[in-house]
Amino acid sequence: MAEALVGSVGLVAVAIGLAWLSCAATALAGGATPVVAGLRPAREGVRLLRQRRRRTVAADLHLWRAGGWALVPSSVLMLALVPLGSRPALTSDVGVVWANALDVAVWAFVWLLGWGANSVVSLVGGYRFLALALGYELPLMFALVAPALAAQSLDLEDVARAQSDLWFVTWMPVAFLVYVIGVLGFSTRGPMSASVGREIGGGVLAELNSVDLLVVRWGRHALLGAGSALAVPLFLGGGAGPWLAPWAWVLLKAALLTVALAWTAARLPTARPHLLMQPLWTFLLPAVVVQDLLVGVILVGGR
Amino acid sequence: MTLEGVLMIASALIAVGVYGALSQQVVVMAMMGLELMIAGVLLAVGGLWWFLSPDPSGQVLLLVVLAAMTVEMAAGFAVATLLHRRAGTDMTDMAAELHE
Amino acid sequence: MEILTTVAFGICGLVAVGSGVLVFVFDSMARATYALALAFVATGAALLILQQSYLGAVVILMMVMEMAVMAVYMVMFMGMNPALMPMSMVHSHRAALGSAVAVFVVLAAGALLVPWPERRSAPSEEVTRDLGNAIMGSHMLVMLIIGVVMAATIVVGVVLSSARTRYDRLGDDLDGRSAERDDAGRGGAR
Numbered sequence: 001m002a003e004a005l006v007g008s009v010g011l012v013a014v015a016i017g018l019a020w021l022s023c024a025a026t027a028l029a030g031g032a033t034p035v036v037a038g039l040r041p042a043r044e045g046v047r048l049l050r051q052r053r054r055r056t057v058a059a060d061l062h063l064w065r066a067g068g069w070a071l072v073p074s075s076v077l078m079l080a081l082v083p084l085g086s087r088p089a090l091t092s093d094v095g096v097v098w099a100n101a102l103d104v105a106v107w108a109f110v111w112l113l114g115w116g117a118n119s120v121v122s123l124v125g126g127y128r129f130l131a132l133a134l135g136y137e138l139p140l141m142f143a144l145v146a147p148a149l150a151a152q153s154l155d156l157e158d159v160a161r162a163q164s165d166l167w168f169v170t171w172m173p174v175a176f177l178v179y180v181i182g183v184l185g186f187s188t189r190g191p192m193s194a195s196v197g198r199e200i201g202g203g204v205l206a207e208l209n210s211v212d213l214l215v216v217r218w219g220r221h222a223l224l225g226a227g228s229a230l231a232v233p234l235f236l237g238g239g240a241g242p243w244l245a246p247w248a249w250v251l252l253k254a255a256l257l258t259v260a261l262a263w264t265a266a267r268l269p270t271a272r273p274h275l276l277m278q279p280l281w282t283f284l285l286p287a288v289v290v291q292d293l294l295v296g297v298i299l300v301g302g303r
Numbered sequence: 304m305t306l307e308g309v310l311m312i313a314s315a316l317i318a319v320g321v322y323g324a325l326s327q328q329v330v331v332m333a334m335m336g337l338e339l340m341i342a343g344v345l346l347a348v349g350g351l352w353w354f355l356s357p358d359p360s361g362q363v364l365l366l367v368v369l370a371a372m373t374v375e376m377a378a379g380f381a382v383a384t385l386l387h388r389r390a391g392t393d394m395t396d397m398a399a400e401l402h403e
Numbered sequence: 404m405e406i407l408t409t410v411a412f413g414i415c416g417l418v419a420v421g422s423g424v425l426v427f428v429f430d431s432m433a434r435a436t437y438a439l440a441l442a443f444v445a446t447g448a449a450l451l452i453l454q455q456s457y458l459g460a461v462v463i464l465m466m467v468m469e470m471a472v473m474a475v476y477m478v479m480f481m482g483m484n485p486a487l488m489p490m491s492m493v494h495s496h497r498a499a500l501g502s503a504v505a506v507f508v509v510l511a512a513g514a515l516l517v518p519w520p521e522r523r524s525a526p527s528e529e530v531t532r533d534l535g536n537a538i539m540g541s542h543m544l545v546m547l548i549i550g551v552v553m554a555a556t557i558v559v560g561v562v563l564s565s566a567r568t569r570y571d572r573l574g575d576d577l578d579g580r581s582a583e584r585d586d587a588g589r590g591g592a593r
């Protein structure tokens with residue numbers, strides 16, 4: 001019982017840490033100095049907590065708050081699936097499927113955020129998110145098939161262990177690229193940030209303020225961090241590495257990938273959803289299916 | 304947790320689904336009733352698998368039921384969209400045009 | 404441990420049936436859709452308790468995705484009604500209720516009165532791996548048929564619901580010459 005409590009606190013701390021890195025990297029990419037960027041999450045947090053909570057007229061409060069407040073628990077659950085060192089906090093023999101299920105749950109939460117506010121700009125943001133989600137989700141699911149296929153197991157520990165001689169990212173780069181696009185998609189960052197776009201007044205973030213806005217912004221950054229952390233056992237070798245302990249390597253790799261993704265996402269422009277549809281469906285999806293075929297051929301041929 | 308308990312819960316789900324499928328006027332809500340019925344069947348098959356014969360061929364039946372659920376939803380939404388576009392309605396009562 | 408499993412299963416069952424009833428009680432479309440999502444998550448959790456780890460996870464994944472898309476359809480067809488205006492859109496309410504009760508009575512009587520046989524074999528350690536081997540080995544026919552049926556469903560869905568296809572946007576030869584001029588929503592790859 002005590003171990004579970006310590007574990008949960010540890011996971012929340014990791015979620016805060018990775019979200020902090022993501023927020024700081026975004027600010028850094030926006031031109032802030034390192035010190036200002038590093039302190040930005042704290043300043044934003046304090047600023048938001050001092051605001052008075054408000055709500056819109058005839059908002060569906062239950063659905064609205066549920067959507068907003070569920071983003072951080074989703075990211076914490078994703079982190080619980082990552083094998084930090086020896087075993088993950090939540091062991092499961094189908095860890096890859098659970099990771100996928102959690103990022104699909106984000107669909108529901110972001111749409112509820114858009115719907116519940118009873119506001120046009122929020123609803124537009126929610127619908128934009130669903131449009132983008134329909135595009136990136138199928139390639140993401142096929143990209144998750146590739147490491148599971150290569151490791152011949154859906155368990156994240158087995159997938160991490162199967163990379164002891166060669167990291168998966170080296171011989172399935174297309175799957176890694178598609179996975180990264182998927183992470184940017186479910187954390188609504190970079191080219192996939194149309195749902196929170198400035199031209200619709202902030203989209204799903206428009207009617208939020210105070211602690212509700214804080215948890216949603218924390219959730220967006222934490223989802224980026226959790227997606228990066230999940231990439232470590234899936235593509236980046238798990239806890240393998242020379243001097244440090246396995247858990248230290250996992251955290252280090254996750255932190256580096258988070259910073260890299262957040263910085264890149266902040267430098268890329270937002271794409272209009274309908275412009276992304278055709279490339280995602282007609283180019284990326286066949287590419288990742290061919291990648292899965294290649295992985296299968298290598299697996300069967302090398303036996 | 305006995306087989307009878309699992310089957311009672313599954314029967315309750317199927318019954319709620321029957322109510323929905325028969326009583327709802329909107330096509331999508333009627334489909335929700337059908338989905339509940341298939342969920343009840345899924346649970347019943349899972350329970351029968353676990354309590355009577357837990358070997359792999361029973362699980363394949365679960366996959367078939369899941370596939371049936373998917374197909375029903377996809378085709379149902381497509382038909383509802385077509386109905387809405389052609390006849391301007393989404394109610395089952397207005398979709399009786401085959402006999403005209 | 405057995406008690407814990409029974410209690411957990413009972414909670415999942417109650418949540419599933421309760422949310423199922425709420426689907427038809429709620430006035431708001433979004434609430435009805437997400438009540439159905441909750442019912443399905445509870446069903447998936449019940450399957451997890453029945454040691455179906457892969458199928459339970461897949462049910463939860465698929466159903467949450469489906470409900471998110473279904474919410475779009477609900478709003479599209481029924482208009483936005485976030486203000487919870489009461490609407491009773493049922494027909495033959497009493498007949499449906501009677502049928503539902505009759506179905507429940509018949510099925511429950513069957514569940515309680517049928518002499519169920521003894522358990523035939525013990526479950527293996529790796530249920531998921533056995534399922535994978537079964538569907539790629541002894542039950543390969545099921546995999547083939549489901550694959551073809553899924554592809555056919557994709558075609559059905561697209562054919563029934565697309566209003567403007569590539570041929571409308573780009574002309575009969577897909578080269579843009581004989582097309583209508585108003586291809587306003589240009590995709591990103593052409």
